[in-house]
Amino acid sequence: MTTTTVAAPDRTARNIKVTQGRVVNSEWIKMRSLRSTRYTLIASIAITVGLGLLFASFAVARLNSTGHLETDPVTLTLRGAFLAQLAIGVLGVLLITGEYSTGMIRATMSAVPRRLPVLWAKLGLFAVVAAVASIAAAFAAFLGGQAILSSKHVGASLSDPGVLRAVIGTGLYLAVVGLLGMALGFIIRNTAGAITTLFGILLILPVLGEVLPASWASHVVPYLPSNAGQAIMQLHADPNTLAPWTGFALFVGYTAVAVAVAAVLVKRRDA
Amino acid sequence: MIEAHGLTKRYGDKLAVDDLTFTVQPGMVTGFLGPNGSGKSTTIRMIMGLDAPTAGSVTVNGRPYAEHAAPLREVGALLEARAIHTGRSAYSHLLALAATTGIPRRRVDEVVDQVGLREVARKRAGGFSLGMGQRLGIASALLGDPATLILDEPVNGLDPEGILWIRNLLKALAAEGRTIFVSSHLMSEMALTADQLIIVGRGRLIADVSVAEFTRASRHSVRVRSPQASVLRDALAGPEVTVSTPALDVLEIDGLDSETVGRIAAEHGVMLFELVPHTASLEEAFMELTSDDVEFRATEAADLVGAGRRA
Numbered sequence: 001m002t003t004t005t006v007a008a009p010d011r012t013a014r015n016i017k018v019t020q021g022r023v024v025n026s027e028w029i030k031m032r033s034l035r036s037t038r039y040t041l042i043a044s045i046a047i048t049v050g051l052g053l054l055f056a057s058f059a060v061a062r063l064n065s066t067g068h069l070e071t072d073p074v075t076l077t078l079r080g081a082f083l084a085q086l087a088i089g090v091l092g093v094l095l096i097t098g099e100y101s102t103g104m105i106r107a108t109m110s111a112v113p114r115r116l117p118v119l120w121a122k123l124g125l126f127a128v129v130a131a132v133a134s135i136a137a138a139f140a141a142f143l144g145g146q147a148i149l150s151s152k153h154v155g156a157s158l159s160d161p162g163v164l165r166a167v168i169g170t171g172l173y174l175a176v177v178g179l180l181g182m183a184l185g186f187i188i189r190n191t192a193g194a195i196t197t198l199f200g201i202l203l204i205l206p207v208l209g210e211v212l213p214a215s216w217a218s219h220v221v222p223y224l225p226s227n228a229g230q231a232i233m234q235l236h237a238d239p240n241t242l243a244p245w246t247g248f249a250l251f252v253g254y255t256a257v258a259v260a261v262a263a264v265l266v267k268r269r270d271a
Numbered sequence: 272m273i274e275a276h277g278l279t280k281r282y283g284d285k286l287a288v289d290d291l292t293f294t295v296q297p298g299m300v301t302g303f304l305g306p307n308g309s310g311k312s313t314t315i316r317m318i319m320g321l322d323a324p325t326a327g328s329v330t331v332n333g334r335p336y337a338e339h340a341a342p343l344r345e346v347g348a349l350l351e352a353r354a355i356h357t358g359r360s361a362y363s364h365l366l367a368l369a370a371t372t373g374i375p376r377r378r379v380d381e382v383v384d385q386v387g388l389r390e391v392a393r394k395r396a397g398g399f400s401l402g403m404g405q406r407l408g409i410a411s412a413l414l415g416d417p418a419t420l421i422l423d424e425p426v427n428g429l430d431p432e433g434i435l436w437i438r439n440l441l442k443a444l445a446a447e448g449r450t451i452f453v454s455s456h457l458m459s460e461m462a463l464t465a466d467q468l469i470i471v472g473r474g475r476l477i478a479d480v481s482v483a484e485f486t487r488a489s490r491h492s493v494r495v496r497s498p499q500a501s502v503l504r505d506a507l508a509g510p511e512v513t514v515s516t517p518a519l520d521v522l523e524i525d526g527l528d529s530e531t532v533g534r535i536a537a538e539h540g541v542m543l544f545e546l547v548p549h550t551a552s553l554e555e556a557f558m559e560l561t562s563d564d565v566e567f568r569a570t571e572a573a574d575l576v577g578a579g580r581r582a
Contacts, residue, residue, distance in 0.1 A: 015373060016341045016344055016372055016373050016374060016415070017340040017341040017372060017373065018340065018341060018342065018371055018372050019373070022370055022371055022372065022373050023371050025370045026367045026368070026370035026371040027367075029363060029366050029367040029370055030356075030359070030363075030367045033359050033360065033363035033364075033366075033367070034356070034358050034359055035358060036358060098356060098358070099356060102353075102355065102356045102357050102358075103350075103352050103353050103354045103355065104354060104355060104356040104359075104364075105354075106321060106350050106352070106354040107350075107354035107355065107364075107368060107411060108368075109320070109321055110319050110320075110321065110342065110343075110348055110350075110354070111342065111343055111368050111371040111372065112342075112371050113319070113320040113321075113336055113337035113342050114337055268323075270316070270321060270322040270323060271321040271322070
């Protein structure tokens with residue numbers, strides 16, 4: 001009879017299996033191979049840096065007539081983050097809803113039918129990418145902006161109290177906004193729906209908070225997700241906001257809840 | 272080997288898959304046949320762990336699909352709806368899928384060549400024609416060199432060249448000893464490629480038969496045209512015989528062969544203008560079988576014959 005060679009394929013077979021590290025690698029390939037990912041990330045960086053420089057230039061121009069800065073020089077150069085949060089949030093949403101809208105999710109979940117490794121890989125990878133890009137952008141905006149302001153000797157230095165925290169905090173806030181977007185994308189699975197929800201949470205809730213009676217507002221407004229998260233970007237303590245790290249921790253907490261809901265739904269729902 | 276036991280899926284009020292039990296044997300092509308909306312795609316999604324069954328279970332090579340250490344190595348699937356991000360190149364798509372399981376890059380090159388996508392592999396999959404999309408789907412299915420392949424409506428919407436390509440590929444893959452489970456709503460297509468048939472209608476199992484048995488069991492009838500049709504009709508009457516009259520001078524007879532009909536006509540002195548034996552095509556047999564699935568729950572070939580006669 002013919003002898004069958006089982007040893008050779010078996011040895012490779014042991015090596016061929018799904019691992020968390022390999023799923024991360026797969027997600028890395030996916031992230032790099034989409035043009036829209038690159039463009040949206042570049043947009044977020046460009047907005048942070050570009051607006052930072054622009055605001056610094058405007059401030060210098062106005063300085064010539066008024067003689068003083070209207071905002072502190074740190075907050076001024078980091079303001080681009082308010083617009084950049086929309087770009088990074090949309091990117092977080094798209095990284096997952098793009099798979100649902102095209103049907104790619106079925107290929108992804110067939111390759112990794114336990115599903116949760118995909119969620120962790122996407123979140124972990126995007127956390128690193130978004131944090132590195134956003135912190136770098138915040139530093140560029142701050143340093144570039146200060147270079148413009150220093151011509152009028154109204155700039156700030158990284159060594160001034162709270163400045164380093166505000167700059168790094170701006171990058172961290174943007175990264176967490178991206179993760180919140182991604183968690184909402186996993187939960188809602190539809191691009192328009194997830195983006196609308198994200199913008200509602202970040203932009204509309206604070207506006208609604210302002211119509212509350214004053215006695216309520218102080219108990220509610222500082223705890224709204226974006227208000228809490230942005231506390232870390234502020235140089236000076238404001239009586240109406242939480243302490244920088246307390247606020248940021250609360251924002252991370254909200255995002256963690258969204259991630260937990262996403263994990264339960266990804267595991268339970270039909271793909 | 273794929274084994275389904277009492278597999279059931281309910282979406283709200285609608286029972287998409289109703290208590291399906293079947294086994295797909297290794298080393299042959301099994302056709303999964305049923306009209307559109309009969310629960311084929313849902314069944315395949317449950318095999319692949321994409322949908323959770325409401326009741327029952329399905330295993331691949333002895334385990335639920337999701338519990339395998341390297342699922343892509345066990346089963347490759349071409350799902351009916353496209354499962355490709357339109358913004359990504361075919362090559363990156365395959366590379367990303369391969370990466371999840373540690374399948375080497377050279378295997379990606381192999382499958383790209385095997386399905387003939389070498390020249391467009393670096394182009395965005397969104398610009399692919401239907402046929403190229405199917406080829407890419409099949410390349411994804413072959414990535415892990417799996418012993419079992421599941422293809423949901425692989426020829427749907429393809430041009431004749433694409434259909435021929437799929438047909439030959441399925442035969443070649445089966446010849447390599449792989450288990451092939453291929454769904455279709457076209458009986459004629461299955462007759463050319465399948466060895467075994469699992470037929471479903473409205474989510475229920477109608478038949479689990481070999482193609483050979485199915486062909487043998489399909490209905491035979493005789494068509495007669497005669498000016499004395501009513502005389503002949505009375506002469507032919509018998510317990511196993513049904514006669515219908517589509518036109519005044521035409522009879523369609525089930526249950527007797529053409530020789531018998533001719534002999535009875537001669538014995539009664541009935542003049543015949545036409546005597547045509549008619550074997551139902553597989554397509555007709557399939558349509559007859561699925562036209563009213565409530566009536567047909569038989570899984571035995573013998574029952575199929577009876578079912579055919581009753582209709």
